Amino acid sequence: MxxxxxxxxxxxxxxxxxxxxxxxxxxxxxxxxxxxxxxxxxxxxxxxxxxxxxxxxxxxxxxxxxxxxxxxHGDLGRSFVFNEPALRLIAGRMPATLELAVTAVLLSVCIGLPLGLYAGLHPNSFTGRLVMTGSIFGFSLPSFWVGLMLIMVFAVTLGWLPSSGRGETISIAGVGWSFLTVDGWRHLLLPALNLALFNISLVLRLTRAGVRETLPLDYIRFARAKGLTPGRVIYVHVLRNILIPVVTVIGLEFGSTIAFSVVTESVFAWPGMGKLIIDSINVLDRPVIVAYLMITVALFVTINLVVDLLYTLLDPRVRLGGRR
Amino acid sequence: MIDDDFHQDVASTLTLDIRNLHTHFDTRAGTLRAVDGVNLRIKRGEIVGLVGESGSGKSVTGFSVIGLVDPPGRIVGGEVRFQGRNLVGLEEEALRQLRGHDIAMIFQDPMMTLNPVLRISTQMVEAITAHEIVAEDEALERAHDALASVGIPHPEERLRDYPHQFSGGMRQRVAIAIALLHNPALIIADEPTTALDVTIQGQILAVVQRLVAERGTSLLWITHDLSVVAGLAHRVAVMYAGRIVEEGPVDEVLDHPMHPYTAGLIASLPSHNRRGTRLAQIPGMAPPAHDRPTGCSFRPRCARATAECEQDPPATTPAQGRSLRCFNPMPAGSQGGRA
Structure with a gap:
């Protein structure tokens, strides 16, 4: 270990x-x-x-x-433009991006998993097919276009939600967080949904495939033959097994979500790391670019580590692999 | 009302009474008549072997009894009377309460019947609490005793283990322990020893035989292995193409098969053939369920077939306690001769 x-x-x-x-x-x-x-x-x-x-x-x-x-020595250089340590510059923007990415991943699980379960349990129903067709749009529509459409519908036409910025933030440990205020949530919702769309489809399809694959297996039949309630069979026996691939993919996608937030942050003028890196590339602000990429690598490595650890928690065969 | 009393009496000793059961699968290739008019009775404490080739409908018969036939399959006709009560058409919740509690099932492949990500204790306790309101530690205690009764050493430690830490034979013992948790009146065992080594197979058979005898449980043992049935069952039913073609006490059927198919099955056993001679075999293969010949389904493979066999052979009672569907039964005294 x-x-x-x-x-x-x-x-x-x-x-x-x-x-x-x-x-x-x-x-x-x-x-x-x-x-x-x-x-x-x-x-x-x-x-x-x-x-x-x-x-x-x-x-x-x-x-x-x-x-x-x-x-x-922990010094990744000073920004050419802002004349500030690159690390501090990025650290100041990171909460905004993390907040966005975490919300997007949570949204993709909270929406994708139930829809995928439904589509897997009722593969021939109208709703099941509708969900699957919808997920194709989630996969194939370019995220900048979806972002603009979301702004047009919810911000411009309906006027329900603001189109840009982080809104009111509450400061904890020197950095502002939007998710602690109602106004912040209103600002967070559209960009998070935009960023989550791809992952919603991914989680949904993965869950559906897992359910379809697991349902005919003998241990599910055996669970039913024991007289377990349908709820217990689905939420314990089926779900525990499909969580393994879902957690893996969500973990890996979390890194991509941070990386892809560049587009969403630009569309919604969300002041996160993605916007900072685009601006820095425009002016060839090398220390910031290098620092940003170093941090991204570190994030990816950390996420993969966490996924591996989660994996051993979910699948006992992995945990005890060495002691067979 | 002598007649009614008589029926009451028979019904009270019958654990399972399958009457003219039809289970069909609607597929694009047509309707598969997997179970096509099966009649089968199992008395209290009786062990019945249901023998047949792959695709003969024996497993579907077993699943039909506890209402676990998955779509596109469905029971289209007949009755499954369990302790006098017809289970066909019963609501799902009523069936669920019977499953595991009154009718338990053991499956073929022990490597696949236990959920790989749940501890044995979880899988046993949930089987108890699905039917009874029991405290967690009392349920654990019962799970522990059940494991001990099927001969699993160190049950208190093994309860905490996961399925992959058990061998195939041990897993099948766990499955049997789970099946016996509620002392069911009937156990349906779907080829539970097929996937095991011969030595382990013998151990499992001994465990099942002992426990079933102790508790007076009825057992429907589905298998394609006649030699297992010979040593275990009281009666045997031979299934072919969705129907039971011959049924009777196990010794009589094995010693004096009347249906050419049963005779062929017995003759195909390697132990029945002399060394050096060619193994006897039944020519051809079982017809697919969507494309069966009219009349007797065994007709194309049968050496004794006549023009009469193009009609459906009715079920007859050639001797006390035996039933047969054949126009041209094997001559009396033939010992598993060639079909």
């Missing part, structure tokens, strides 16, 4: 190292941030001073070396 954990962490370290190198080289190839950051009217001396201040006068390998040294 400890060895397994250590191996995972070392792997994660290597992934981060490789990724930071690629970003350094890649951004260097794209262009020079100085051209964007400094006004064209600046004279040669000002330009040189700015370049030196940002450390861009040194050769690329030396810049990377300095970055690595800083990274070991």
């Amino acid at each position: 400890a060895l397994w954990l250590l191996r995972r962490l070392v792997q994660a370290g290597f992934v981060m190292l490789a990724m930071s190198a690629i970003v350094f080289i890649g951004l260097h190839a794209i262009g020079n941030p100085i051209d964007i950051l400094i006004s064209p009217e600046a004279d040669q001396a000002e330009r040189a001073r700015a370049i030196a201040a940002l450390g861009l006068d040194k050769p690329l390998w030396e810049q990377y070396w300095l970055f690595l040294q800083g990274a070991l």
